[in-house]
Amino acid sequence: MIRAFASRKVAELVVSGHFKAESLQSLCIGSVTFEHAYRTLGIVTCELFNGCFARTPSAVHTLTMTRCGPASVLKVLQSLPPPSDRDEGQALTALDVRNCDITGLPELIVSQLTALTSFQLSECRKLATLPSSLGQLTSLRALAITGRSRIVPLPDSLGQLTALTALNLSQCTGLTALPDSPDSLCLLTALVSLNLCGCRGLSGLPASLGQLAALTELNLSECAQLTRLPDSLRRLTALRTLAMVSCTASAALSASEYSLGQLAALTVLDMTECRKLARLPESLGRLTALTTLNLHTCKALTCLPETVGGLAALTRLNLTRCRMLTRLPESVSQLIALRELTLDMCTRLTSLPDSLGQLQALTVLDLTKCRNLARLPESLGRLAALATLDLHMCDALVCLPETVGGLAALTKLNLARCHALTRLPESIGDLVALRELSVDSCTRLASLPEALGQLQALTALYVPHRRALTRLPESLAELTRLTTLDADGCNNLVRLPEQLGHIGAITKLHLRGCNRLAGLPDSIGRLTALTALELGACSALTALPDSLGRLAALTSLGVTQCGRLAALPESLGQLTALPSLDLSDCRALTSLPVSLGQLTALQTLNLSRCAALVALPDTLGQLAALTALNLTDCCALTALPRSMGELTALTRLSLKKCCALAALPDTVRSLAQLTKVNVEGCQRAVAAELRSLDAVRTVMHPSNFKSKMMVNTERGS
Structure with a gap:
C-alpha cells in the first residue's frame, strides 16, 4: 500500500505491506511524479521488497522504518545513494528505525550516513551491538537508542560525535556500564542532555562524566542498581536538572558530601521513590539556584539537613509519603x-x-493524612500569601490556632475527617478571601461559629457526616455568594436557619441522610437559583413547604426514602424545568398532587416502593416528555388512569409486584414507543392483557420470572 501526503508536490510518502514496484524512482500516481518530489519516506511493516528500492531518491531527507524485517532494513539502507551521488543540500539527515527485528547495522553503510543529524533506534529489542563506524557521523546532534534493546557495550567511537547534544539511552536494560576510556564519553563536550532512564543494569557512572561541561539535563530515573554517584559530578557546573526517580538502591545521594553542593546551576532535583534514601548531604544547602526539590515517597528519610535553609531560590518542596520523617528543621523558615x-x-x-x-x-x-500532627504553630497566621491549607485526615488535630484569621489570602481550607477537631476559632470569620471550607466528617465538631457569616467570599461549604452537629448558624444567611451547601449525613441536624432563603446565589443544597430534620423553612422558596435539592433519607420529613414551587430553576429533586412524607404540595407543578423526580421508598405517600401534569420537562418518574400510593392523578397523561415510569412494589395501587395512553413518549414501564393491580386501561394500546414492561409479581390478567395487544411479541408469565425480568414489546410498522 502507498500513501502520499500533499498534492502535486508530495512532501511525504509512506509505503506499507508487501510492495512490489521495481523502483520508486519511476513511480507515478496520477499526475504526481515521486522522483525528487518528496523529502520524507516512511516504510511500515514491509517484510519483502522483491527488487524495490534500486536507489532511494536523493531528495529524501527523512527516512523512517517501522516493524520491518532485517532483510528489508538492509535493502533499504543499501539503496541509499552514496554522498558522491547527491547534489549539494540533498542528503539524508534523519533516520528513524522503530520496532525492527535487527541485531546490528552494517559498518560500511553507517559510515556513509555522514550528513545525519538525528539517528533513532527505538524498540529494536534484538539489537545487541552498534558499529564502530558510528563515530564517523560527525554531524550527528541527536542519538536515541531506546526501548529494551540488548546492547551491553557502547562503542568507544561514541566520543567522536563532537556535535552530539542529546544522547537518549532510556530503557537499555542490558547496559551495565558507560565507556570510560579517555577517547570516549568524556569527549562529548557539546552534550546537553543525557537520558539513562530505565537502564536497570547500570550500577555506576564513569568518573569521566564530570567532563561533560555543557550537560544541563541528566536523567538517571529507574536505574535500580545505581548505588552511588561519582565525585566528578561536582564538575557539571551547567547541570540544571538531575532526575533520580525510583533509584531504589540509593541509600545516600553521593559518595562525596561536597559533590552535590557544587552544582551551582541546578534548579530541579527529583528523588521521587528513592525508597532507601536515608539522608541528604549537608552540601545540599549550597544549591542556591534550586527551585524544585522532590522527595516524594523517600520512605527511609528521617530528616532534612539543617543546611536546607540555604536554598534561597526553592519554590517547591515535596515530602509526600516520607513516612519516617519526624520533624522539619527550624532552618526551613529561611526558604x-x-x-x-x-x-x-x-x-x-x-x-x-x-x-x-x-x-x-x-x-x-x-498536610493531608499527617495523622499524628496534634497542633499547628501560632505563627501560621503570619503566612500572608497562603491560598490553600489542606489538613484532610489530620486525625490528631484538636483545634486551629486563633491566629488562623490572619491568613488574609486563604481561599481553600480543607478540614475533612479531622476526627479530633472539636471547634473552629471565631477568628475564622476574618478569612475574607475564603471561597471553600470543608469540615466533612469532623464527627466531634458540634457547632459552627456565628462568625462564619463574615466569610463574604465563601462559595462552597461542606459539612456532611457531622454526627454532633445539631444546627447551622443563623449567620449562614449572610453568605450571599454561597453556591454549594452540603450537609449530607448530618443525622442530628434538627432544623435549618429560618433565613436560609437569603442566600440568593445557592445552586446546590444537599441534605441527604439528615434523618432528624422535620421540615424545611418556608424561605427556601426564595432560592431562585437552586438547581439541585437532595433530601433523600430524611426520614423525619413529613411535608414540603408550598414555597417549593417557586424554585423555577430546579432540575434535580431527590426525595427518596423519606418514609414519613405523606403528601407533596400542589405547587410541585410549578417546577417546569424538572427532568426527573425520584420519590422511591416514600412509603407514607398516599397520593400525588393534581399539578403533577404541569411538569412538562419530566422524563423519568420513580415511584417504586411507595407502598401506600393508591392512585395516580388523571393529569399524568399530560407528561408529554415522560419516557420512564417506575411503579415497582406499589402494592396498594389498584388501577392506572386512562390518561396514561396519552404518554406517547413512554418507552419503559415497571409494574413489578403491583399485586393489587387487576387490569390495565385499554388506552395502553396507544403507547406506540413502549419497548420494556416489567410485570413480575402482577396478577395474571395484567400479563394476559399485554398478550392481547397485536404489537406485543413476547409476554413473560409471572411464574416464569426467575431469570428474565422485563417484558420486551416491539412495535411493528
Whole structure:
C-alpha cells in the first residue's frame, strides 16, 4: 500500500505491506511524479521488497522504518545513494528505525550516513551491538537508542560525535556500564542532555562524566542498581536538572558530601521513590539556584539537613509519603521563595517549626493524612500569601490556632475527617478571601461559629457526616455568594436557619441522610437559583413547604426514602424545568398532587416502593416528555388512569409486584414507543392483557420470572 501526503508536490510518502514496484524512482500516481518530489519516506511493516528500492531518491531527507524485517532494513539502507551521488543540500539527515527485528547495522553503510543529524533506534529489542563506524557521523546532534534493546557495550567511537547534544539511552536494560576510556564519553563536550532512564543494569557512572561541561539535563530515573554517584559530578557546573526517580538502591545521594553542593546551576532535583534514601548531604544547602526539590515517597528519610535553609531560590518542596520523617528543621523558615510545601502522608510528623510563619511566599501548605500532627504553630497566621491549607485526615488535630484569621489570602481550607477537631476559632470569620471550607466528617465538631457569616467570599461549604452537629448558624444567611451547601449525613441536624432563603446565589443544597430534620423553612422558596435539592433519607420529613414551587430553576429533586412524607404540595407543578423526580421508598405517600401534569420537562418518574400510593392523578397523561415510569412494589395501587395512553413518549414501564393491580386501561394500546414492561409479581390478567395487544411479541408469565425480568414489546410498522 502507498500513501502520499500533499498534492502535486508530495512532501511525504509512506509505503506499507508487501510492495512490489521495481523502483520508486519511476513511480507515478496520477499526475504526481515521486522522483525528487518528496523529502520524507516512511516504510511500515514491509517484510519483502522483491527488487524495490534500486536507489532511494536523493531528495529524501527523512527516512523512517517501522516493524520491518532485517532483510528489508538492509535493502533499504543499501539503496541509499552514496554522498558522491547527491547534489549539494540533498542528503539524508534523519533516520528513524522503530520496532525492527535487527541485531546490528552494517559498518560500511553507517559510515556513509555522514550528513545525519538525528539517528533513532527505538524498540529494536534484538539489537545487541552498534558499529564502530558510528563515530564517523560527525554531524550527528541527536542519538536515541531506546526501548529494551540488548546492547551491553557502547562503542568507544561514541566520543567522536563532537556535535552530539542529546544522547537518549532510556530503557537499555542490558547496559551495565558507560565507556570510560579517555577517547570516549568524556569527549562529548557539546552534550546537553543525557537520558539513562530505565537502564536497570547500570550500577555506576564513569568518573569521566564530570567532563561533560555543557550537560544541563541528566536523567538517571529507574536505574535500580545505581548505588552511588561519582565525585566528578561536582564538575557539571551547567547541570540544571538531575532526575533520580525510583533509584531504589540509593541509600545516600553521593559518595562525596561536597559533590552535590557544587552544582551551582541546578534548579530541579527529583528523588521521587528513592525508597532507601536515608539522608541528604549537608552540601545540599549550597544549591542556591534550586527551585524544585522532590522527595516524594523517600520512605527511609528521617530528616532534612539543617543546611536546607540555604536554598534561597526553592519554590517547591515535596515530602509526600516520607513516612519516617519526624520533624522539619527550624532552618526551613529561611526558604523565603518557597511557594508550595507538601507533607502529605508524613504520618510520624507531630508538629511544625514555630518559625513556619516566616515563609512569606508560601501559597500552598498540604498536610493531608499527617495523622499524628496534634497542633499547628501560632505563627501560621503570619503566612500572608497562603491560598490553600489542606489538613484532610489530620486525625490528631484538636483545634486551629486563633491566629488562623490572619491568613488574609486563604481561599481553600480543607478540614475533612479531622476526627479530633472539636471547634473552629471565631477568628475564622476574618478569612475574607475564603471561597471553600470543608469540615466533612469532623464527627466531634458540634457547632459552627456565628462568625462564619463574615466569610463574604465563601462559595462552597461542606459539612456532611457531622454526627454532633445539631444546627447551622443563623449567620449562614449572610453568605450571599454561597453556591454549594452540603450537609449530607448530618443525622442530628434538627432544623435549618429560618433565613436560609437569603442566600440568593445557592445552586446546590444537599441534605441527604439528615434523618432528624422535620421540615424545611418556608424561605427556601426564595432560592431562585437552586438547581439541585437532595433530601433523600430524611426520614423525619413529613411535608414540603408550598414555597417549593417557586424554585423555577430546579432540575434535580431527590426525595427518596423519606418514609414519613405523606403528601407533596400542589405547587410541585410549578417546577417546569424538572427532568426527573425520584420519590422511591416514600412509603407514607398516599397520593400525588393534581399539578403533577404541569411538569412538562419530566422524563423519568420513580415511584417504586411507595407502598401506600393508591392512585395516580388523571393529569399524568399530560407528561408529554415522560419516557420512564417506575411503579415497582406499589402494592396498594389498584388501577392506572386512562390518561396514561396519552404518554406517547413512554418507552419503559415497571409494574413489578403491583399485586393489587387487576387490569390495565385499554388506552395502553396507544403507547406506540413502549419497548420494556416489567410485570413480575402482577396478577395474571395484567400479563394476559399485554398478550392481547397485536404489537406485543413476547409476554413473560409471572411464574416464569426467575431469570428474565422485563417484558420486551416491539412495535411493528
